Amino acid sequence: MNDPPFRALLNPHLANLEAYAPIEPFEVLSTRLGIPAERIVKLDANENPYGPLPAVTEALARYPHFHIYPDPAQSELRDALGAFIGVPAAHILPGHGADELLDYLCRLFLAPGDTIVNTPPTFGMYGFDAKLSGAQVIDVRRNDDYSVDVEAVEAAVEAHRPKLLFLTSPNNPSGNWLADDALERLLALPVMVVLDEAYVEFADHPSRAGRVLGHDNLAVLRTFSKAAGIAGLRLGYGVFPQWLIDELWKFKQPYNVNAAASVAGIASLRSANRIEAVVEKLKAERARLYARLDALAGIEAIPGSQGNFVLCRVLGRDARDLKLALERGGILVRHYDKPGLAGCIRISVGRLEHTDALIGALRTLT
Ligand SMILES: *Cc1c(COP(=O)(O)O)cnc(C)c1O
Numbered sequence: 001m002n003d004p005p006f007r008a009l010l011n012p013h014l015a016n017l018e019a020y021a022p023i024e025p026f027e028v029l030s031t032r033l034g035i036p037a038e039r040i041v042k043l044d045a046n047e048n049p050y051g052p053l054p055a056v057t058e059a060l061a062r063y064p065h066f067h068i069y070p071d072p073a074q075s076e077l078r079d080a081l082g083a084f085i086g087v088p089a090a091h092i093l094p095g096h097g098a099d100e101l102l103d104y105l106c107r108l109f110l111a112p113g114d115t116i117v118n119t120p121p122t123f124g125m126y127g128f129d130a131k132l133s134g135a136q137v138i139d140v141r142r143n144d145d146y147s148v149d150v151e152a153v154e155a156a157v158e159a160h161r162p163k164l165l166f167l168t169s170p171n172n173p174s175g176n177w178l179a180d181d182a183l184e185r186l187l188a189l190p191v192m193v194v195l196d197e198a199y200v201e202f203a204d205h206p207s208r209a210g211r212v213l214g215h216d217n218l219a220v221l222r223t224f225s226k227a228a229g230i231a232g233l234r235l236g237y238g239v240f241p242q243w244l245i246d247e248l249w250k251f252k253q254p255y256n257v258n259a260a261a262s263v264a265g266i267a268s269l270r271s272a273n274r275i276e277a278v279v280e281k282l283k284a285e286r287a288r289l290y291a292r293l294d295a296l297a298g299i300e301a302i303p304g305s306q307g308n309f310v311l312c313r314v315l316g317r318d319a320r321d322l323k324l325a326l327e328r329g330g331i332l333v334r335h336y337d338k339p340g341l342a343g344c345i346r347i348s349v350g351r352l353e354h355t356d357a358l359i360g361a362l363r364t365l366t
Contacts, residue, residue, distance in 0.1 A: 013112050013134035035330040041357050043348040044332040046172070046199070046309050048229035050278050050351075052264060056230065059267035060260055070262055072254040077262050080269040081237055085209050085222075091239050093248050094257045094265070098198055098223040098236030103129050105164065105194055105219065105238075108251055110135040115162040119148050121173065121340040123196060126166035138162060141340060146174035146302070150182050157189045165189070168196040170203050173334070173346040175305025177205055187215050195220045198236075199307035201227035201279050202286075209239040216241045224261075226308060227279050228268045235261040282308050286349045292359045293347075298366025308349045311341075317366060319343045325365050331358055 007015065023044070030037040042049075074094045082089035095101040102125050110116065112134030118126050120139050127137045138160050140152045148167065157165070165186065169178035178195075187193055197220055200207045209220045220239045225231035235257065240248060268275060289310060293301040300313040314322050323335035323345055334346040347358065 041331040041354045043350050044334045046348045047231050051229045053271050053274055055271045056264050056267045059263050063263045070255055070259040074257050077265050080266050084269050087209055087239055094237045096256050097234040098221045101221055101238040106130050106133045109163045115160045116164040117156050117162045118166050122168050123172045146176045150185050157191050165191045165193050170199045170306035173311045175307045177306045192217050198223045202308045203306035212239045212241055228275055230264050233261045233264050235265045282349050289355050309346050311346050314343050319345050329361050331361055
């Protein structure tokens with residue numbers, strides 16, 4: 001079919017975008033494989049296999065006001081978040097997942113011709129959102145141990161004058177923590193630093209959210225998708241310096257956080273100690289997963305993950321092949337076709353029986 005003439009009206013930098021390849025939905029895969037959804041071992045998206053706490057589903061069932069628009073200021077949620085992370089609520093903005101806040105930051109700062117610095121291998125959304133704004137992505141590859149190459153980032157900032165620098169700690173998919181001295185050096189650069197802490201609850205180090213108060217060029221993003229187990233409800237939040245949150249309030253969609261996400265978030269924060277207990281259980285399972293993986297000859301697990309996932313090098317067999325073989329048995333893991341991750345799969349930490357099923361399958365497949 002010919003291009004309709006109106007295609008020429010599209011924003012040129014969006015019309016030429018590469019299509020984003022979404023993952024196959026869980027239910028579709030279940031039908032294709034002929035395996036019931038409840039028997040699928042889903043270790044491909046770092047979701048919390050325990051899901052929301054009963055107190056959260058109960059709060060959702062009881063909530064009487066779903067026919068009313070949500071509070072555009074999300075005051076109750078922001079107050080609860082402020083108490084939870086120890087930062088004044090005035091610095092906190094909830095979003096439809098942390099992903100929405102990444103999109104806001106890119107649209108607020110970037111115009112066609114601007115640049116960002118990215119430190120791959122890392123989360124894919126930074127580059128994706130920057131390109132939506134027509135910005136150019138300067139990739140500064142991580143070192144072999146997946147630490148950020150601070151000197152190379154400094155040189156890239158000097159050479160390209162980017163507006164945004166994206167950092168992830170713990171990093172997805174390598175799981176490593178961004179060291180304090182590295183963060184301090186990067187914060188001294190003339191660039192806005194976006195620190196993504198989607199997995200900080202699983203780390204042995206404290207969040208840096210409070211440092212936003214002392215750094216006008218730092219934004220910290222967090223989420224309820226991983227530790228709090230409500231990825232499907234879409235709730236994240238950002239901690240921003242005063243000057244920036246003032247701009248974001250003008251910019252954001254009034255009802256960006258829906259009532260169900262807000263109710264679930266507030267109920268989760270009321271039971272924060274119980275979420276912490278689930279996180280401890282997952283951290284113990286992470287240690288057990290490492291021990292079982294290390295006993296396999298065909299897998300080299302990258303040590304020291306601070307997230308709820310483990311990056312693995314597949315030895316003596318094609319990694320994509322292995323991913324597909326696992327999938328036929330109803331076990332989903334993540335495989336990448338990206339530089340720095342050749343031959344790798346990422347395995348999310350699941351329940352005890354998920355680890356056992358995975359290891360059993362890997363024993364016969366590697
Ligand atoms: C999962 C993930 C997110 C997405 O968080 P949402 O709140 O679900 O949008 C953000 N950053 C990283 C590094 C992630 O892995």
